[in-house]
Amino acid sequence: MPDPAIDQIDSNDPAFLYLNLHPEEEIKIIVRHHPVGFLGTLLIVFAMVLAPILLLVVFSIFFKDQASQYMPILVLFISAFILFVLTFLLASFVNYYFDIVIVTNQRLINVDQEGLLARETSELDLRQVEDVTAEVQGLLRSLFNYGLLVIETAGEGTTATLDRPGLHGYFTVTDIPDPNKVARVIIDLHRLLANEDA
C-alpha cells in the first residue's frame, strides 16, 4: 500500500525541502520498496551472526583444554565481527529504506539511495507519461502483491529497461507495493494534468 495516506502528507514539511517542490505542487503518495524485498538481507545477516556463535560453541566443545587460553581473543574477534555485521545491516537498511518514490500532482520523483553518501534523484513530468505497466511476477511477489512499475515516457527514461525496443524511454521502479494501485494513481494524475492543459 502506498504509505502514508494521501491526505496525511504535508508538502510544506521541511523534510521535503530537498525535493524543490514547485509552489503549487502537492505530494500525493510516497512509496517505499516492499519490506519483503529486505528479507534476503535479513537472512544473510542472521547467517552471519549465527556463524561466530557456532564457532564459539564448536571451539568450547572440541578445544576444551585450550578454551580458557584462546577465549579472550576469540571473544574480541567475534565482537568485532558482530559490530561489522550490525554496520552492514544499517547500511543495507539505509539503502533499502531511503529508496523512495514520491508522486506529486505534477511529477514522479524516484530517489535512489545507492550507498554511503551516494544518492540519485530522477524525476519525470507526469505530462510525459504515455503508458504505465505494473508487473507482479513470482511466488513472493504475487503473495505479497509487490512488483515492478514501468512507466513509458515520451522522453528519455532511466534504468534497466532502456534496452527494450522502441523509441520511447522507460522509467522503472522495482519492488513497489501494490503496483497496480500506484499505476492507477499516476494515470489519474496524468489525465488530470492533460485536462487542465486542454
Next chain:
Amino acid sequence: MAINNYVLLGYATFLVILLIINLLYFFQIFKYRLPGDASLAFLTIHIILVSVVLISTSLYLFNH
C-alpha cells in the same frame, strides 16, 4: 595467545573506522528521513545493539 597491546590497538582502530562509517549513516538518516518514518526507531535499535556488544565485550575482557 593472550590479548596484547597490538591486538587491542587493532581492535580500537577497527572500532574507530566503524564509528566513522556509522556516523556517516546517522548523518544520512537525519538528513533524509521523512516525518513519521521508521528510520529513527531502527537507528535506536541499532545503537542499543552496538552498545550491548561493546559493553559485554568490555566486561568480559575486564574480568578475564
